[in-house]
Amino acid sequence: MSPCQPQGRSIRIFPKHGFPRFQPLSRSKITTNPPQPEEIRGTLITPINPRGAAMKIFSKLNNFSDVGLLILRLGIGIIFIKHGMFKWQMWGMQPSDQMPASMLMIMKILAVAEPLGGLSMITGFLTPLASIGMSVLMIGVINMKINVMHVSFIAGQTTGWEFDFLVLCSALCILFVGPGKFSLERMMSRS
Incomplete structure (x- = not known):
């Protein structure tokens, strides 16, 4: 007793x-x-014991970690596809004072690279390559916002670089963890 x-x-x-x-x-x-x-x-x-019951429920969510990776990949993929499609209008532009030729060329390259990276994330094919490319791009964007545009982390009326930092962290997470079970890479490795 x-x-x-x-x-x-x-x-x-x-x-x-x-x-x-x-x-x-x-x-x-x-x-x-x-x-x-x-x-x-x-x-x-x-x-x-409410804590014990809650912990049992939350511990069972670990069984769905591949679903979480799929959701993260879909979110990043959609963001990059939409941002890349927005840059497609740059193909018809000519260099100007506001958009020098070097910057216009970078935007044209990104108009192709961003949707391809987003598609890679959504399908789960070549995700390490897409994650590295997205990480390098986000580091460049954050650097430009801090040093050229002098934008703070949270900029008040406009967006700061907090969104770019979140996308960078998400891309690095997928790089280190992998695309998960629901990806073309995993399906191809099984066959």
Whole structure:
């Protein structure tokens, strides 16, 4: 018998009533000494452990880590495809004072590279290469925002470089963890 359990009594939880009740174990073990409050408190808390139940539920979520990687890959892929498609209009532009020829050429390259990297992320094919490319791109964007545009991390009315930092961290995560079970790379390696 544990030191926290009152002598001669046990707790049984009745689902109909939803509250604990004391029930004698046997007539020979019933004592005249009433249980102390700390004994009752310890005994009442023992059957219901919300932390344990929550941890069991959360630990089962680890079985779905590949689903989490798929969601992360889909999110990054969609972002890069949309940003790359937005740059397609640069193909019809001519160099100007606002957009020098070197910057225009970089934008034209990104108009092709970003959607390809996004497609690679979505399908889970060549993800290490896409992750490295996206990471290098995001480091360049963050560097430009900090040193050229003098934008802070959170810029108030406009976006700072917090979004770019989040995309960089996501790309690095996929680089180090891999694309997960739901990817073309994994399917091709099985065959």
